[in-house]
Amino acid sequence: MGQTISQKIISAHLISGSMEAGSEISILIDQTLTQDSTGTMAYLQFEAIDIPKVKTKLSVAYIDHNMLQSGFENADDHKYIQTVAAKHGIRFSKPGNGVCHQVHIERFGIPGDTLLGSDSHTPTCGGIGMLAIGAGGLDVAVAMGGGPYYLSMPKMTQVVLKGRLAPWATAKDIILEVLRVMTVKGGVGKIVEYAGDGIDYLSVPERATITNMGAELGATTSIFPSDEVTRKFLEAQGRASDYVALSADSDALYDEVIEIDLSTLSPMVAKPHMPDNVVKVSEIEGLKVDQVCIGSCTNSSLMDMLKVAALLKGKTVHTDVSLVIAPGSKQVFNMLAECGALADMIAAGARILECSCGPCIGMGQSPRTDAISLRTNNRNFYARSGTASANVYLVSPEVATLAAIEGRVIDPINCGQPPVISMPDSFLINDNLVVLPPDDNHEIEVVRGPNIKPFPINTRLPENVSGKVLALLEDNITTDHIMPSNAKLLPYRSNVPYLADYCLTPSDPEFPKRAKENQGGFIIGGANYGQGSSREHAALAPLQLGVKAVITKSFARIHMANLINNGILPLTFADLSDYDRITLLDELYIDNAQEQIRSAAKDETVTVTNITQGYSFRTICSISERQAEILIAGGLLNYTKTLG
Numbered sequence: 001m002g003q004t005i006s007q008k009i010i011s012a013h014l015i016s017g018s019m020e021a022g023s024e025i026s027i028l029i030d031q032t033l034t035q036d037s038t039g040t041m042a043y044l045q046f047e048a049i050d051i052p053k054v055k056t057k058l059s060v061a062y063i064d065h066n067m068l069q070s071g072f073e074n075a076d077d078h079k080y081i082q083t084v085a086a087k088h089g090i091r092f093s094k095p096g097n098g099v100c101h102q103v104h105i106e107r108f109g110i111p112g113d114t115l116l117g118s119d120s121h122t123p124t125c126g127g128i129g130m131l132a133i134g135a136g137g138l139d140v141a142v143a144m145g146g147g148p149y150y151l152s153m154p155k156m157t158q159v160v161l162k163g164r165l166a167p168w169a170t171a172k173d174i175i176l177e178v179l180r181v182m183t184v185k186g187g188v189g190k191i192v193e194y195a196g197d198g199i200d201y202l203s204v205p206e207r208a209t210i211t212n213m214g215a216e217l218g219a220t221t222s223i224f225p226s227d228e229v230t231r232k233f234l235e236a237q238g239r240a241s242d243y244v245a246l247s248a249d250s251d252a253l254y255d256e257v258i259e260i261d262l263s264t265l266s267p268m269v270a271k272p273h274m275p276d277n278v279v280k281v282s283e284i285e286g287l288k289v290d291q292v293c294i295g296s297c298t299n300s301s302l303m304d305m306l307k308v309a310a311l312l313k314g315k316t317v318h319t320d321v322s323l324v325i326a327p328g329s330k331q332v333f334n335m336l337a338e339c340g341a342l343a344d345m346i347a348a349g350a351r352i353l354e355c356s357c358g359p360c361i362g363m364g365q366s367p368r369t370d371a372i373s374l375r376t377n378n379r380n381f382y383a384r385s386g387t388a389s390a391n392v393y394l395v396s397p398e399v400a401t402l403a404a405i406e407g408r409v410i411d412p413i414n415c416g417q418p419p420v421i422s423m424p425d426s427f428l429i430n431d432n433l434v435v436l437p438p439d440d441n442h443e444i445e446v447v448r449g450p451n452i453k454p455f456p457i458n459t460r461l462p463e464n465v466s467g468k469v470l471a472l473l474e475d476n477i478t479t480d481h482i483m484p485s486n487a488k489l490l491p492y493r494s495n496v497p498y499l500a501d502y503c504l505t506p507s508d509p510e511f512p513k514r515a516k517e518n519q520g521g522f523i524i525g526g527a528n529y530g531q532g533s534s535r536e537h538a539a540l541a542p543l544q545l546g547v548k549a550v551i552t553k554s555f556a557r558i559h560m561a562n563l564i565n566n567g568i569l570p571l572t573f574a575d576l577s578d579y580d581r582i583t584l585l586d587e588l589y590i591d592n593a594q595e596q597i598r599s600a601a602k603d604e605t606v607t608v609t610n611i612t613q614g615y616s617f618r619t620i621c622s623i624s625e626r627q628a629e630i631l632i633a634g635g636l637l638n639y640t641k642t643l644g
């Protein structure tokens with residue numbers, strides 16, 4: 001039987017396990033990436049593993065998230081990452097070089113290789129046929145040390161794109177349509193592969209928009225074949241020798257096939273506060289807009305920016321709108337400056353930001369109270385912009401730009417022909433902001449600022465686990481609810497004790513206080529708990545507050561791995577109706593916890609007793625035997641030590 005694209009890459013990198021959907025496999029990682037807001041923790045953990053030099057083919061440490069420097073914290077963390085990278089053989093992408101995913105696909109990604117990144121949008125490099133997966137910092141630290149990356153073998157979903165996009169319909173609309181169909185939990189446990197004649201007309205940046213936002217499906221990753229389009233892109237990046245052709249066999253078997261006729265797609269929008277809350281732009285036409293943000297790792301390529309500049313040329317941004325634009329990388333920024341497109345943006349009144357995540361993660365440009373903000377980002381989670389009452393809508397750069405000019409949403413279909421931009425034959429290549437690690441690292445001293453505080457490490461799982469229910473939460477709780485990130489909190493990513501005081505506060509402001517008063521306990525969540533970011537802080541902050549187990553209807557992949565890596569039990573209700581029976585501050589109890597967790601790896605249920613209400617209920621812990629031992633040891637760091 002033939003193989004899918006990802007099955008081919010996985011089998012070429014397989015270290016252990018059988019490639020049957022759902023069983024645990026481990027693979028060799030060729031490349032890693034970190035960014036600064038998860039990177040500080042990842043490097044502290046890498047140092048704790050005590051391996052002198054990375055063992056990957058390539059590891060890059062990017063600075064792109066914590067770019068506002070309103071105190072010493074972020075600059076200190078930049079210095080720590082720069083020096084720790086130099087010490088351990090890691091390339092350092094300086095602040096100003098761009099958003100990790102945009103730079104990585106331009107300069108480093110290789111079709112057919114594996115990439116593990118401490119950021120959930122790492123799958124962006126699937127746009128050039130790389131198997132690129134987002135993970136928690138600790139998993140990335142282990143991979144940097146040459147250790148295998150463990151994952152559950154995903155199911156295979158094929159999305160067949162047929163025909164060509166109509167004018168004004170874009171790659172953003174393709175992924176918004178996929179999100180509408182599959183929903184934010186529809187991709188959990190799956191890899192999404194793109195196929196069909198429609199992909200021939202999609203450039204690498206367009207493909208990358210789609211694989212990037214595949215993270216919002218909860219998918220393990222998304223991937224396109226590596227073909228002529230990929231070859232031309234790599235050639236234009238001066239990297240022709242990195243090209244390898246890669247496609248699925250014609251008799252490859254998929255667990256699920258979704259067909260999309262591109263010619264029927266019209267401009268789409270994801271309404272607040274979920275990326276799958278998708279309708280046609282025509283349905284919100286006329287909505288008054290306060291802010292427009294163009295950029296982020298989703299739509300910040302040169303092609304995106306040139307379209308924006310063409311639409312802005314000779315126009316003025318509407319009086320009531322603040323338009324901010326952040327080009328995705330130095331390459332993009334530089335080329336915009338050289339061809340004059342940047343001048344068109346500036347002349348129109350756009351506020352140009354440096355190449356960074358910026359508004360996407362609430363690092364500045366928080367909109368006004370109750371604002372309507374149109375963004376080309378990939379996430380519109382509640383309060384993520386830094387203004388809880390703001391309403392963020394996700395759209396293509398074209399729809400965003402037209403709204404910035406008109407002051408209200410307009411359906412571009414009524415705006416004549418869209419600008420036609422073609423891919424340049426060669427990009428401007430200047431990697432002078434990528435610092436190579438020295439051959440001799442003896443002289444290098446790792447510089448640690450005062451903001452770096454010891455992170456919590458769990459202890460061995462006790463025989464009996466008990467505690468009160470500290471929070472009762474609904475479906476689709478995101479990592480932005482669990483560990484909010486904005487300009488005020490992001491500087492404290494290396495200070496978990498400080499962050500813990502904000503844990504879950506967007507959903508339940510009293511949670512940290514309640515957790516402390518009760519010396520920790522249990523969190524109860526709904527479906528798809530922990531969707532979104534790879535931030536380990538969403539496990540570390542609860543750990544700091546003494547959380548022992550999280551019981552939900554279902555988990556998002558990366559967050560569940562982060563809970564296990566930190567020794568917090570991830571349990572799901574065997575009978576979903578038990579979710580409705582629990583009330584806040586009920587006393588829960590798991591007896592014989594070690595034994596029960598070992599049996600859980602053999603598909604047995606874990607019994608939890610509700611002492612307050614006097615009943616027991618069954619839960620499932622979907623783990624491998626290895627993960628059971630990690631949980632019993634009190635997390636991956638402790639477990640690794642037991643291996644000697």
Ligand code: MIC
Pocket residue numbers: 037038065118119120121134361379485532533534535
């Ligand atoms: C995000 O988009 O939510 C982030 C910020 O990039 C996160 C990483 C983080 O929390 O630092 C992600 O996507 O993993």
Ligand code: SF4
Pocket residue numbers: 065099119121296297298356357360361377378379
């Ligand atoms: Fe940065 Fe936003 Fe992309 Fe996350 S989603 S990497 S915050 S630009």
